[in-house]
Structure formats: C-alpha cells, structure tokens
Amino acid sequence: APAHVSVIGLGMMGSALAAALLKAGHQVTVWNRNPAKTGILTAQGAFPAQSPAAAIEAGELTILCLTTYDDVTGLLTPIAASLKGRVLANLTNGTPAQARELAAWTAEQGAAYLDGGIMAVPQMIATPAGYILYSGDERAYEAHRPTLAALGGTRWTGTDPGYAALYDLALLTGMYGMVMGVTQAYAMIRSENIPATDFAPLLADWVTAMTQGAVPGIAAALDSGDHLTDVSSLAVNQAAIGGFLDAFAAQGVSPAFFEPLRDLLDRSVAEGHSADGFSRLVELLGK
Ligand code: NDP
Numbered sequence: 001a002p003a004h005v006s007v008i009g010l011g012m013m014g015s016a017l018a019a020a021l022l023k024a025g026h027q028v029t030v031w032n033r034n035p036a037k038t039g040i041l042t043a044q045g046a047f048p049a050q051s052p053a054a055a056i057e058a059g060e061l062t063i064l065c066l067t068t069y070d071d072v073t074g075l076l077t078p079i080a081a082s083l084k085g086r087v088l089a090n091l092t093n094g095t096p097a098q099a100r101e102l103a104a105w106t107a108e109q110g111a112a113y114l115d116g117g118i119m120a121v122p123q124m125i126a127t128p129a130g131y132i133l134y135s136g137d138e139r140a141y142e143a144h145r146p147t148l149a150a151l152g153g154t155r156w157t158g159t160d161p162g163y164a165a166l167y168d169l170a171l172l173t174g175m176y177g178m179v180m181g182v183t184q185a186y187a188m189i190r191s192e193n194i195p196a197t198d199f200a201p202l203l204a205d206w207v208t209a210m211t212q213g214a215v216p217g218i219a220a221a222l223d224s225g226d227h228l229t230d231v232s233s234l235a236v237n238q239a240a241i242g243g244f245l246d247a248f249a250a251q252g253v254s255p256a257f258f259e260p261l262r263d264l265l266d267r268s269v270a271e272g273h274s275a276d277g278f279s280r281l282v283e284l285l286g287k
Contacts, residue, residue, distance in 0.1 A: 001146075002025050002027060003061065003144070003146075003147040004026070004027040004029070004061075005021050005028055005029075005062070005063060005147060006028070006058050006059030006061070007029070007062075007065070008032075008052055008055050008056075008063070008065070008066070008075070009032065009066040009092070010030055010031075010032035011032075011037075011065065011066075011067070012122045013091070013118065013122050013125075014063075014065035015040065015122070016123070017091070017151055018041050018046060019041065019125075020126035020152075021151070022041070022044050022045055023150070024126075026147060028041070028045070028046040028047070029048075029049050029054075029055050029059055030042070030049065031048070031051065031052050031055040051079075052076075052079055053079040053082040056082050056086055056088075057082055060144075061087045061089060062087065062088050063089045063090075065091045065092055066092050067092070068092065068093075068094065069090075069092060069094040069095075069099075069101075069102060071092070072102065073102065073105070076106075081109075083109040083110065083111040084109060084110035084111065086112070087111065087112045087137075087140045088106055088112070088113050088114065089114040089140075089148070090102060090113070090114070090115055091116040091132065093117070093118075093168070095169070096163070096165045096166045096169075097162065099136075099162045099164065100161050100162045103161035112136075112137040112139070113136050113161060114136045114141055114144075115135050115136050115161045115165060116132050116133060116135075116164050117164040117165055117167060117168025117169075119132065119133060119171060120152060125152055126151060126152055128152075128153070129152075130152040130153065131153030131155055132148065132151055132152060132155070133157050133164040133167045134148070134154060134156055134157065134164055135159065135160060135162065136159065136161040136164075137159075138156070138159050141156060178207065178211075181207070181257075182203065182207065184253065184258065185199075186199070186203075187251075187253040187254075188247070188251055188253055191253055217277070217279075218279045221277060222279050222282055222283075227276035227277060227280040227283075228277070229275070231277055233276065233277065234265060234273055234274055234278070234280060237265055237278075238262075238266060238269045241258070241262045242262070244262075245258060245262060264281055264284060264285070267284060268281060268284055271284075
C-alpha cells in the first residue's frame with residue numbers, strides 16, 4: 001500500500017531517495033534548506049513542506065539525508081517537540097557513536113529511530129546493485145520495510161542503532177584497502193610504462209579470486225579461533241614483504257601504504273604467530 005513519506009535533505013542522495021519513493025507510488029513530502037532543490041521533485045508530484053517540522057508531521061516516516069550528524073542534530077534540536085510519536089530514518093553518513101547518541105536523544109523526544117547506511121551512489125538507488133543497511137528500532141523497521149524497499153535492498157543489522165554505521169564503515173574500509181592495493185599495483189606497472197589497461201584484466205581477476213578465498217577464510221578462522229593456516233603463513237609473508245618494499249624503492253614507488261603491513265607482519269612473527277594465517281592480524285590490530 002502506498003505510504004506517506006517525508007524526505008528532509010535533497011542533495012544528490014536525498015533527491016534520488018525522494019524520486020525513488022515517488023516512482024514507487026508513495027506520497028512524498030520534501031523539505032530542503034535551499035528551497036531551489038525541491039522544484040524537480042514537486043514537478044514529479046512531491047509536496048513541498050514549509051518547514052522541517054511540517055515535513056515530519058506530514059509523513060508516517062521521515063527520511064533524513066544531510067551532510068553530517070551535526071547537521072541533523074542542528075536541524076532537529078529546535079523542533080524536538082514535533083518528534084513525539086514519529087518515525088525517523090536517518091540515512092546520513094556517520095559513526096556508530098553518533099548514531100547511538102542521536103538514537104538516545106530521539107527516544108527522549110518519543111520518536112522511533114532507525115539508522116541507515118547507504119551502500120550505493122545516487123544512481124544505484126532503487127536498482128538491484130544498491131542496498132541500505134538499517135539498525136535501531138526493529139518494530140519501526142518491520143512496519144516500514146515495504147516502503148524502504150522502494151530505495152533498493154534492505155539489510156537489517158541489529159537493534160543496536162550503531163550497527164548500520166559500523167557495517168557501513170567496515171565495508172568501506174574493505175574498499176579502501178582494496179583501493180590501496182590496486183593503486184600500488186598500478187604504480188608498479190606504470191613505473192615501467194606498461195599501459196594500465198593491459199594489466200587491468202589480470203588485476204581484476206586476481207583481486208576477485210583472492211577476495212573470494214580470503215574473505216570467508218579469514219572469517220571462519222576468526223570465529224573458530226583457529227588461526228593455523230594451510231593457505232599462506234605469516235612467516236612466509238613476513239619473509240617476502242621486505243622484497244616488496246625493496247622493489248617499490250627500486251621502481252620509485254612510495255612504500256607508505258605497505259610499511260604498516262610489514263610492521264604488523266614483523267610483530268606477528270616476533271610474537272610467535274609464524275604458522276598462523278592473516279586472520280591473526282585481525283587480533284593484533286585489535287590490541
Ligand atoms: P549533498 O552535498 O549533495 O547534499 C547535502 C544535503 O544536506 C543538502 O540537501 C544540504 O542542503 C543538506 N544540508 C547540509 N547541511 C545542512 C544543515 N546544516 N541544515 C540543513 N540541511 C543541510 O550530499 P549527498 O546527498 O551526496 O550526501 C548526503 C548524505 O548521504 C551524506 O551523509 C553522505 O555521506 C551520504 N551518502 C552519499 C552517497 C553518495 O554517493 N552521494 C553514498 C552514500 C552515502 P542544501 O541543499 O541547502 O545545501
């Protein structure tokens with residue numbers, strides 16, 4: 001059944017969210033600080049709200065998508081009285097601590113709070129490639145999940161409101177690690193003037209194959225507590241990594257991304273974990 005949803009914050013992402021809700025047949029009320037950005041959506045059938053409080057009062061559910069949590073608290077604090085009995089889904093990017101703090105504050109105002117982590121760029125909203133992580137008030141999530149599904153996939157991470165942000169940060173951390181490896185690999189290839197596009201298929205296939213093995217393999221070792229490996233030991237990697245750093249230097253490529261990995265491998269062997277696999281590094285990072 002169509003729902004009435006309000007969207008506050010019509011930047012690149014908020015506009016994509018509002019447009020997807022309209023396209024799915026929902027009634028959508030919109031508010032943006034700069035009112036010029038509401039025009040495209042009202043032309044598609046959205047109702048313009050005169051204020052954030054009016055937007056929150058109009059919707060069964062209000063989606064917030066501003067730049068930072070400080071922007072969200074700055075917007076909500078003066079209109080706290082309008083939150084009682086309302087459902088907020090804050091899809092603004094932030095940290096677990098920020099999500100927990102905002103969830104506690106909205107609970108004091110009598111509102112139900114969902115936190116979300118958007119695993120998509122605006123162009124991926126409402127496509128099978130994009131999804132949103134949610135945490136917080138599970139009853140609100142279950143009630144509004146059919147509506148939220150208009151935005152793309154929905155993934156519940158738990159009643160701790162910080163979990164969506166934690167999963168989001170952890171996924172992006174994995175991406176940044178991949179980016180570090182890929183940029184270093186291209187720097188090495190380009191140090192010999194080899195076209196990057198020639199190397200790209202090899203790199204993509206290799207990173208994919210390694211990811212498919214390592215991601216579940218490390219998880220299984222971590223959850224069982226058995227770090228002994230029959231794949232690739234810390235000792236063999238520690239013995240090899242000095243050669244990588246030497247090769248980076250010889251090719252004129254910065255070792256900055258990889259010196260910390262060498263240090264961690266050195267430490268793992270010094271602390272007696274030679275026969276373990278990479279899963280052991282997770283435990284060392286936590287200390
Ligand atoms: P934009 O810069 O396009 O939009 C920011 C929005 O926040 C605008 O609507 C802006 O209003 C509003 N805003 C900022 N500060 C305030 C404030 N103090 N009071 C009221 N409104 C404010 O950013 P995006 O839409 O790209 O990103 C929004 C959120 O979504 C961010 O947290 C981002 O990290 C997250 N996200 C974005 C992704 C992306 O690919 N774009 C992917 C995943 C998450 P105004 O128009 O008036 O300036």
